[in-house]
Structure formats: C-alpha cells, structure tokens
Amino acid sequence: MFPYFEVGPFEIGSVRIYPFGAMVACTLLTWLVLVLRRAPRVGLDPRRALRLLESILAAGVAGALLWAAAANLAAPGRAHARFSSFGGVFGSLIGVALYFRFAKIKPAWRWRYLDLLAYAFPFGWTFLRLGCTLVHDHPGRHTANFLAVQYPDGPRYDLGLLEMLATFAVAWAFAVLGRKPRPPGFFLRWMVLCGPIRIALDQLRENPARLWGLTGDQIGGVALTAAGIWMVARCHKATTYK
Secondary structure (H helix, E strand, O other): OEOOOOOOOEEEOOEEEOHHHHHHHHHHHHHHHHHHHHHHHOOOOHHHHHHHHHHHHHHHHHHHHHHHHHHHHHOOOOOOOOOOHHHHHHHHHHHHHHHHHHOOOOHHHHHHHHHHHHHHHHHHHHHHHHHHHHHOOOEEEEOOOOOOEEEOOEEEEEHHHHHHHHHHHHHHHHHHHOOOOOOOOOHHHHHHHHHHHHHHHHOOOOOOOEEOOEEHHHHHHHHHHHHHHHHHHHHHHHHHOO
C-alpha cells in the first residue's frame, strides 16, 4: 500500500511553484525535446513537427477546459476538475485536423508526423499523471488492494497513480521499441488501447457522475477507441497505397 503524502507549493526566492504546475511544465518540456530530437532521426522536418505540436497543445487546452465545463453543467452538485484529460485528447485531434487542413504536407507523410507525436505522448503524460498523483485529485473507491493509497479517510485507489504506472510502462516499451525503425503508424496504435485502459480505471471510481446512464470516461473511452481504430485504418491505407 502506498503512503498518502501532500506536496505543497514551495518557494524559490519570490517565486511560488506548485507541484501540479511543475509537472505540467515537465510534460510540455518532455514532448518538446522528444519531438525535436526524434524528428530528424525518422526523416521528418523538426519545424513542421513543432508547428503540429503547437497546434495540438493549443486545441488540447481549449478542449480540456470545455469538456470540464460541460461536466460541471451535467452534474452541478459534484466537484469536478478544471481540466479534462479526455477533452484535451479530443481537442488535440481537432488541432491535428486544423493543422493538416492548411499545412502543405502529403497525406502519406501526415501519418508519419502523427506517429512521431504518438511516440512522445506517453513520456510526457507520465509526468502529467505524476502531477495528479502528488495532489491526489482523482481518488477512487475504498479498497484493501496493495495498489491502494492510505488516504486520511482510509485506503483508496488513486486513479492518477494507477494511470501514471500504466503510462510509464507504455513509455518504457516505446523507449525500447523506438530504437529500431518502425513502419508508419506503429506507435499510433497506442490510441486504440487508451480507451479500454480508461474504461477499466473508471470501474474503480466511487459513485461517478453519469450522463444518460454512462460515465464521462465510458463515453470518452469508447469514442477514443473508435477514433484510434479509424486513424490506424486510414494510416495503413494511406501508407500502403501511396
């Protein structure tokens, strides 16, 4: 069982640094470094990869805010996070579509850029979920499982911790698999697994809010898996029949 500890803000001179904010910064820095370093290794233009990353981040932040706002409207009597991970992911997909709508990149090469971003995703996401773990903002139901965290009101699942561990495992696998050349769309297949993982973790929530009988993670997980299957299929078609 994991101990419960709180990491409060700390100060460096006159600057106050919050744990979650620090992890967000680590997430962005990790994505930036990985994308810029790996792009030339896989034959891609780092500048275009950077523009794509910027579009994804801008649309992702907007989507995270809007999805969280919609959750607040659907269940006003509950406490909700100000940002939604699913909203960020779907917002990012809109950012991808907008970028490729105006960027002059051949369709077959677009999937290579997306595969680059998919490779970098779990490395940064691990830091983001570490931020959630430090502030304990995703408590699950009570349990005596060895993966529980000893919350003040008793042992509970910490969904941020569990997702961080799962994402770290994926990042480790990507680090190993990424040492050799892979076909286009190889790392993009990760999207198909994201939905089932979130749906599985959703079973560990305590009385989650529901809309039309479904939780937000169930809706988002199914939609994300469908989007992942569609993207992988399109990638296979575009890179096979150039």
